[in-house]
Amino acid sequence: MASIASKEITLLNRPALYTDFYELTMAQGYFLSGRQNEQASFDYFFRDIPFDGGYVIFAGLSDLLKTLQNFRFHDDEIAYLANQGFRQEFLTYLRNFEFKGTIYAAKEGEIVFPREPIVRIEGNIIETQLLETLLLNILNFESLIATKASRMKYAAGDRKVLDFGLRRAQGLGGIQASKAAYIGGIEATSNVYSSFKDDIPASGTMAHSWIQSFDDELSAFRKYAEYYPDDCILLVDTYDTLNIGVPNAITVAKELEERGHRLQGIRLDSGDLAYFSRQARKQLDEAGLEYVKIAASNQLDERLIKSLISQKAPIDVFGIGTRLVTGQDSPALDGVYKLSSVNNEPKLKISENIEKITLPGSKEVIRYSGDDGTFYGDGIVLKEEQEVKTIYHPYYPAKHATVTTFQTESLLHKVMDNGTLTIEIPAPKKSARYAKNRLQHLSPEHKRFDNPHIYKVGISKKLMDLRDELMDKMKT
Template sequence: MNTSQLKSFSGLYTDFYQLTMAQVYFKKQKHLATATFDYFFRKNPFESGFTVFCGLEDLIDEIENFQFDESAIEFLQNHGFEEDFLSFLRKFEFTGSIYSMQEGEIVFPNEPVLRVEANLIEAQLIETLLLNILNYESLIATKTARVVLAAKGRAVSDFGMRRAQGLGSIHGSRAAIIGGASSTSNVYSGKLFNLPVAGTMAHSFIQSYEDEHEAFKAYSDVFPENSIMLIDTYDSLKSGIQNAIKVAREMQLRGQHLVGIRLDSGDLAYLSKKVRKMLDDADLKNVKIVVSNQLDEHLIKSLLDQGAPIDMFGVGTNLITGKPNAALDGVYKLSSVDGQNRMKLSDNAEKLTLPGAKHVMRLYSEDNLFYGDVVLKTEEPAAFKVVHPSDPSKHFDAGNFRQEHLFQLVVKNGSRTAEKKSVREIKQTVQYRLEQLPDEHKRFENPHVYKVGLSEKLKRERDQLKSRYESQF
């Protein structure tokens, strides 16, 4: 789906209550009030020590095209919306500003990742679109980054399209490449986002031939430079690898080279070792071993820990659906209206929202790795005393750290402020930033919790506003 196709639906790609609230704002003449909203999440997915922020460029594309066409207006008419409000929607466009961390940034719970400053009605109407895009793409980029870390330099390919959640596959495969996958099987996304596409062959292809050797031979005849033989249709060791070796030798006689074989069932550690030995004994040391079948980061780690001689992993369902979490819990919360601080209360101090317009500074340790992040008011240019969000006894001085601004203006008056970044550039950002993240945050088991503190001023404003609200009831 390209953005021109999306034009006719982006206005209605929203929750119904956004439109009813918008009508109230409009009728009560509140829609032109200025508002600030934060996008953030409360928990890393997959018990990960970090999250990869993904989806920003897609979001900006959609926001630039956010509008209500006549068929949308007609639909809303039939649902009882009022004519003056619909006239307003006919001319609606997003004219606000968005400040954001860069796409591909490594981000953490309870810090704003993106801030919207716009008229109340505009900021409200883009909420669902924003959450839908950023939550899913960040989930998949994070999952893929973990899978790629587990693969320790070996290639990972996204094989998930058939188990993806419907059309979610379109942006899911983009996020998989950004998260570190080398290729995707998804041709549609490959075309839309200029992603590397790849594939091997299916069991049905082999079954469609009278015998397995004939199938391998046919494939290698048509794709002599790019054949990876799937060897488990009948029996990986007794049949598949024998026929693959036979074909590889026939190819050698023609001056060609079999790229690899794929295992898709059975014990992948046991089979890959057996198959590697058989290939090596047949003087086919360059033939690669690709494996697939319900892989995830934990299984890949375990296979490599056991010395499985695997060259490439095809990862499907678990990657493209972000199983078992299936969603990032990102939220979009109001922090000010007409310059006045606003927050949401909660019995749990960590669930209190942070009032006012904020940005984030990253602190670097002496070895130039990430040390921690600080959330500050926008009027604070640098961090000094940093306090824990809920434990007053924990604080430190940020004055001695190198500090880096993480927020940039990415949309101004409704338009993109800089050229769109390619998937390749964003993927490089992820790689570069992950290298700056200390290993203890990348550990799968019980990773070290990354520090996210508040400026003293922000903490004070939050506590004061909380007290003021609570004094009212």
């Protein structure tokens, strides 16, 4: 009998069984019916923007590409599937399986919108089917957290925002969350593992337990300052924020000055943060410590940050935990993975809900921008279309826009060809810079939290006609 330790695997090294059972039963069905060489195309897209927001930051592509390089079935996994009743001939096929598909995707950090095929997977019908759960799990989660982080950073403006969320994350998802948050705009993380793995700046102060472990708060502050004289941030709310904590911090700051150092900051972690920060700022300034920063934490999110700033709270750094890494109040991005063609024959799914009718065929996404670089809208077009003059609302074609006067760019790029990477997998810093740059081209109306303006996403006339034609055929 195998030991527990022998079954411990990591997603990046052993991803083949990181899937739903029906992906494998469908794959076996394709194989047994002799369809394993049929070519298929799938689209990844989402229907609704989380957090009642106006945009989504696309994240997770780098982890997906890394994972696919190890997508194969190992002997113990084959044995497991045999015990689950899978046929021997299919298991022989899986024993030699490697992902040899082609992937087109938006750049990690791209600003994306509902219904757009952000990723297109092409390959044989088995390999494209088997990717579904893995792809959705990675891209949905990381895009959700990157978007949440982006909103928090937008609310904070020039003030720093740090990720303190690992202890509240859903298990090992905290590793992906910290990376995605960095892509979305967070400046640093307390998550040492993610800092090491993804070269994200690390940051942290102290916990209340450090202070409680000493006989008094001042002794705790002094000892910490002794060890970290140039990187000292003192947590001031363990006992009495304004009457004990801040005065003790001022004492230590003055002692640091005498030794040629400066206290970096104080942190507030409870109570009325607007009031406490104003009073603490007053005490610090009166002591000649204008340079000492104020950090705040405790169940913050983008709306609380916005509220604190509107109250003129003199907070320089926001530490965000639970509400960042769990994506409150939208715990999931509703990304889906839908078949769009088989053997170059366009396919679509019909639904009683018009918004769930899919777009058939292989498609491109074209972004239209004004002369100043501001994004105007996106067009979903068939891959073979060379020039599109008008884009139409996907469900109400009377709403349409002429796009001939705008600058154009394609959002989908080939990132894998026949199972081989065609790009260098982007590091989080590169994706974060890209996201920051792209957000600068998005109008403020799309970034606001209350009733954001709906970004234009249209389809070409040829794509609309193809969809309608296939719908008519399905109904006859």
